[in-house]
Amino acid sequence: MEQLDVVVVGAGLSGIGMACHLERERPGTRYAVLEARAEIGGTWSLFRYPGVRSDSDMHTLGYRFRPWTRAETMPGGAAILDYVRSTAVEYGVLDHVRLGHRLIAADWDSERARWVLRVAHGGAEVEMACSFLLMCGGYYRYDGGHRPELPGLAGFSGRVVHPQDWPDDLDHAGKRVAVLGSGATAVTLVPALARDAEHVTMVQRSPSYVVSLPSADRLAPRLARVLPGDLGHRLVRWRNIALAMALFQLSQRRPRLMRRFLRKATAAALPPGYPVDTHFNPTYGPWDQRMCMVPDGDFFAALRSGAAEVVTDTIAGFDGDVIHLASGGTVRADILVTATGFNLGLFGGAEISVDGRPVRTTETMTYLGMMLAGVPNMVYVLGYTNATWTLKLDLVASYLTRLLRHMSDHGYDTATPSAPPPGVTEEPFTNLTAGYIRRGLDELPRQCSRLPWRPTMNYALDTMTLRRTPITREMAFGRAGSPDRARPRPVPPGR
Structure with missing residues (x-):
């Protein structure tokens, strides 16, 4: 079975961006980018309707490490797709992309401290393993949009x-x-x-x-x-x-x-x-x-x-x-x-489990808006609802780099966000009232009334929170095969 350091799921704006961050910040990482479709680009290669364009400012939708240099603020989909593709080429990411590879299931093996993945490819299933899993497939289903029942x-x-x-x-x-x-x-x-x-x-x-x-x-x-x-x-x-x-x-x-x-x-x-x-x-x-x-x-x-x-x-x-x-x-x-919207769907429909126990997203708590409490070595990217998507991607990548460095420096194999203490107030993941949110609330994790289990939806606050939050805060670290692998480590003074 192939063993990788990191597997990135999705080769759209998020997945390509995350892979570029790995190339920049963690050179030498053995990684692969799995893409279910036959081309990279995500949203910008999927949508082909007349006039398709960004509805966000491209100077912030573009990657922080590769600024959008054109004057257009809301360019057409073809221009954005070219931007994503050229970024992948410039940073050498294309060699790591595996097209036509759809993640079916991912099971965390605590004893070996690795994810075991079942992947559909070419009409068959293949298995691979990785130490860290990055879910960058967005938040809607690619297999079809929302079609409400229309009378007659x-x-x-x-x-x-x-x-x-x-x-x-x-x-x-x-x-x-x-x-x-x-x-x-x-x-x-x-x-x-x-x-x-x-x-x-x-x-x-x-x-x-x-x-x-x-x-x-x-x-x-x-x-x-x-x-x-x-x-x-x-x-x-x-x-x-x-x-x-x-x-x-x-x-x-x-x-x-x-x-x-x-x-x-x-x-x-x-x-x-x-x-x-x-x-x-x-x-x-x-x-x-x-x-x-x-x-x-x-x-x-x-x-x-x-x-x-x-x-x-x-x-x-x-x-x-x-x-x-x-x-x-x-x-x-x-x-x-x-034009009635899309269907919400996290993780591309893949089944996620820990030691064979299914992870039910709505029964989990988000951690810093990028991990799930009790789920080791998995990071997901969900952009802001009130700002451009890539702003959150860049912050998540920066936090991930710090986390991987901390684990490497201390010889840890696992990082598991802790669940919030009893008595905290649980809330829906977002308070937006859009139809696709209401239809898909049962796909989203929960949040609670205080950090680190509450996404802020505020880029300025996240810039401080994700960059300054001690890596050890409410995080359990461990080593493969160690009986104390799930025990939280205390936060050192001054961290």
Whole structure:
């Protein structure tokens, strides 16, 4: 059986980034990156729908160690995929990627202090072992998006597609298109489809907050020209981090003020007299769900031009090319795009166990938002819900480097986060109210009311917490075959 130091699961933004950190910080590590699909890139190689792009600022979505140097703030999916691939090439990661390898199960063997992995490849199963397991497969299932039951859908005469499974042969030019949904995917699709379609109608049950941002950062290239090294990029990155944090904090602390501000900005982007309160007045507070960011207001421009419209209603049924709405209204469409979200799914559906005992995610407690209490030598990456994904990846990688160094320096083979003491208050992993979160809460671990068992969802706080938290805090270290391998070590003074 092949024995590795580290196995990284997933070759998307997180997995490639984590492998690059290993190359930079732990040269000589024997590792492999397992990717279930036939190419690297994760989200950015999977999604092929028109207009697919980042809905986050790329200067913070890009890796800290390899700054995004272009002026675009929300580039297209192809540009992001090229960025991920070129990063993998530059850091020599591609040689370690194993495509078509899907993790089926991982069982921790306490006696030998290693993970034993069952991996599907080429129609067969192979086994391998590793000392440390890094779960970097994201938080949604790649095998299909969320498809809610639509009454009478069988009566629709047109074509039905989901953005996660966009067909190569779909031609929407000159067609009437209905996009169901109001999230980031829907507001991306509408202006992209409207360029060639006869007409696009976005049918939403309830509104979302839609915020226009500049598509290019004029300051970034200027600073890059006049400041040494990557200082200019780092300044832009921190400016964008600070602005995003300020927006989130203001939304949480002064929701009425932020709601008024967002409504005013939305009204200004739409024609006079537009029913803003009907189509852009969410029932939830700002940042109780992720906001939809649109570059240069392209979504609003499509509405102003008349090429697209928004209908806020529920679907009552279908009849040929007619979508019947609960209000009695109708929408005609040749193509129905169900931009209705995705299905949450941790660890790619792999079964995780410790000494043969299944690990039930919802019965475990998260540790620093990156490990599970009672599960040795396993780290996972889940990005921020209120900031860009890669910010958390970089911090997790930095903590992992410290942890591996500590274990190497002290001759430890295992590191197991301790469970919180009795009496702490358990809470859901996140308080976001988005549909995919509500549907997938039974996939997520729990958290409690205090650190280190509480993810902060605050990059500035995490920067201090994950970099300064003593590696030995609430962590049990041990050696293979040692009877005291699970006993927590005391925190040395001054650590």
